[in-house]
Amino acid sequence: MKLTRxxxxxxxxxxxxxxxxxxxxxGLVAMTTRSxxxxxxxxxxxxxxxxxxxRDASPQAGQHGTMVRLVGTPQVVEAPRDPDFNLRAxxxxxxxxxxxxxxxxxxxxxxxxxxxxxVDRPLDSSHFEQxxxxxxPVSFPLSGKQFDAGLVQLGGFKFSPQLxxxxxxxxxxxxxxxxxxxxxxxxxxxxxDYLVTSAHPGDPRLGDLRVSWEAVPLQEVTxxxxxxxxxxxxxxxxxxxxxxxxxxxxxxxxxVFPDLPVPPKYVMIEQLLAVLLATLGAFxxxxxxxxxxxxxxxxxxxxxxxxxxxCVLWLGHDALMLCTWLAVALLGFGVAIWRxxxxx
Numbered sequence: 001m002k003l004t005r006x007x008x009x010x011x012x013x014x015x016x017x018x019x020x021x022x023x024x025x026x027g028l029v030a031m032t033t034r035s036x037x038x039x040x041x042x043x044x045x046x047x048x049x050x051x052x053x054x055r056d057a058s059p060q061a062g063q064h065g066t067m068v069r070l071v072g073t074p075q076v077v078e079a080p081r082d083p084d085f086n087l088r089a090x091x092x093x094x095x096x097x098x099x100x101x102x103x104x105x106x107x108x109x110x111x112x113x114x115x116x117x118x119v120d121r122p123l124d125s126s127h128f129e130q131x132x133x134x135x136x137p138v139s140f141p142l143s144g145k146q147f148d149a150g151l152v153q154l155g156g157f158k159f160s161p162q163l164x165x166x167x168x169x170x171x172x173x174x175x176x177x178x179x180x181x182x183x184x185x186x187x188x189x190x191x192x193d194y195l196v197t198s199a200h201p202g203d204p205r206l207g208d209l210r211v212s213w214e215a216v217p218l219q220e221v222t223x224x225x226x227x228x229x230x231x232x233x234x235x236x237x238x239x240x241x242x243x244x245x246x247x248x249x250x251x252x253x254x255x256v257f258p259d260l261p262v263p264p265k266y267v268m269i270e271q272l273l274a275v276l277l278a279t280l281g282a283f284x285x286x287x288x289x290x291x292x293x294x295x296x297x298x299x300x301x302x303x304x305x306x307x308x309x310x311c312v313l314w315l316g317h318d319a320l321m322l323c324t325w326l327a328v329a330l331l332g333f334g335v336a337i338w339r340x341x342x343x344x
Contacts, residue, residue: 021281047235058156078150091215278302303332
């Protein structure tokens with residue numbers, strides 16, 4: 001009687017512990033899957049899950065449409081050129097600024113006075129309170145312009161115009177008067193970082209022009225964008241309305257998109273652990289059945305249980321993950337049927 005009671009208590013303990021282990025496996029795979037789904041939903045706001053690529057990465061088959069993060073210094077393959085001044089710079093974007101020395105009307109309360117200064121647009125002096133003696137030229141003989149590089153790339157990926165214009169920073173470009181065309185060399189001379197038409201650059205006169213250039217510096221940047229063939233483009237379907245980001249330096253993804261949760265780690269290990277917990281639980285449950293003690297039946301039941309739960313959670317979210325877990329569940333189901341038929 002005592003032996004029977006001891007066996008009964010031991011069997012009950014195995015059943016309880018086994019059931020808890022199976023539930024632990026189910027809970028672990030559910031928690032891991034929900035963590036993956038939560039991260040994916042948050043990432044979709046910015047175009048989708050982001051894959052980190054190496055600095056010298058090149059386009060590979062199957063990457064089309066993938067959001068990626070690259071870090072490195074862009075390379076200018078086809079530099080921009082200002083054809084009017086024959087000025088070329090190794091930059092992604094070259095901007096020409098044109099200013100004219102003009103009269104400005106300064107109003108402080110009821111007091112109005114006039115001073116001359118460099119201004120980057122024509123000031124209509126006809127609207128001045130005292131236009132007499134303060135007339136400005138009607139228009140600029142030259143205008144400011146922007147010149148884009150023909151080709152800029154990072155690794156093996158080319159920049160789309162949106163990313164080209166998103167590269168940050170600016171630096172002054174010092175022009176070389178020796179490269180000026182003949183028609184402009186007679187009018188312009190170098191002064192500091194400018195080309196000016198002033199006979200006395202330190203003492204400009206009304207109507208004098210001052211031309212300068214700025215360029216986007218080549219520096220290390222972090223780029224998050226979508227792959228389109230061999231180009232980096234914005235994700236136009238992103239809910240954030242932008243679909244890309246460019247930051248100076250090597251910036252982690254969590255700092256690029258602060259609203260993203262911490263990406264799940266050790267996903268594969270947690271999934272394997274979930275199957276192992278369910279397998280161990282099934283093994284303990286089968287110990288109380290002498291005709292069901294089978295080396296292959298316990299792992300088959302563990303795969304079937306965990307795989308079925310994961311299939312339900314991935315349903316409608318990711319076809320690949322759904323098919324993967326469905327294959328695990330079907331494999332477990334097939335092995336379980338086979339072993340049960342053998343023992344019966």
